[in-house]
Amino acid sequence: MEALNPGTVYLVGAGPGDPDLLTLRAARLIGKASLIVHDGLVDDAILAMARPDARLVSVAKSRSRHSMPQDQINALLIAEARAGHDVVRLKGGDPFIFGRGGEEAEDCRAAGIPVEIVPGISAAIGCAAEAQIPLTHRDASSAVTFVAGQCKGLTDQDWSGLAGVGRTLVIYMGVATANDIADKLMADGVSPGTPVAVLEKGTRHDSRAIRTILADLGGMVARENVKSPALIVVGDVVLRGNAHDRLAAFAAQLESFS
Incomplete structure (x- = not known):
């Protein structure tokens, strides 16, 4: 039966993984929620913050395999709200950065359901910060762009001008298409020697930041057996990150490709 009210x-951003990076608003909502509908990317340590009697509903997605299609997720949120329940829709990173939060908010509003957005630290910002990679830098990059590496297929996306000298490109969901991404960028004129970093499981206890050059991106992902979630950062800012000894080692690696 539909409730009168x-x-x-x-729509709550859970950040890149580390619970310490939650906003205070997000932490409070998670702690008091009776129903949490969450993505698979939400870390178990964050879900452990829920109260003991909370209902936790997973709607995890992975490449070509979704436990619940997006339209069914939207319908679930609406049905629960119509039944009078407050729903915390917990999403990795920020709800409006490749999180389909915009679609969920639109459907809820169209159904007359009140919606509140609680922003989170996006994966790009959180993972790059952990790796000490400044996405913008006065000496290296005055612009940064976020793109999806598998959104509607790479051939449908125009990335011209998004990567190269003075620019940073951050690619979400690009591990499975790393070879195609490198080919696409080099075909657009980006130098094969452009520094790249792959940030795997950023801010979590098993995170890795692996550096190479664009021409070696696909090979490095295969050699290192990189697993999702992972981001790809393309640009000279990659050389600015982390300690000087690691930069020296990376510089030597670049020389081996020249």
């Missing part, structure tokens, strides 16, 4: 759907 529908509940509110809270």
Whole structure:
């Protein structure tokens, strides 16, 4: 039976993984929620912050395999809210950065359901910060762009001008298409020697930041057996990150490709 007053759907950003990077608003909502609908990228340590009697509903997605299609997720949020329940929709990173939060908010509003957005630290910002890679830098990059490496297929996306000298490109969901991404960028004129970093499981206990050059991106992902979630950062800012000894080692690696 539909309640007289529908509940509110809270689209909450869970950040890149480390619970310490949650906003205070997000932490409070997670701690008091009776129903949490969460992505697979939300770390178990964050879910452990829920109260003991909370209902936790996983709607995890992976490449070509979704436990629940997006339209069914939207319908679930609406149905629960119409039943009078407040719903915390917990999403990795920020809800509006490749999180389909915009679609969920639109459907809820169209159904007359109140919606509140709680921003989170995006994966790009959080993971780059952990690796000490400044996405912008006065001496290296005055612009940064976020793109998806598998959104509607690479051939449908125009990345011209997004990577190269003075620019930083951050690619979400690009591990499985790393070879195609490198080919696409080099075909657009980006130098094969452009520094790249792959940030795997950023801010979590088993995170890795692996550096190479664009021409070696696909090979490095295969050699290192990189697993999702991972981001690819393309640009000279990669050389600015982390300690000087690691930069020296990376510089020597670049020389081996020249």
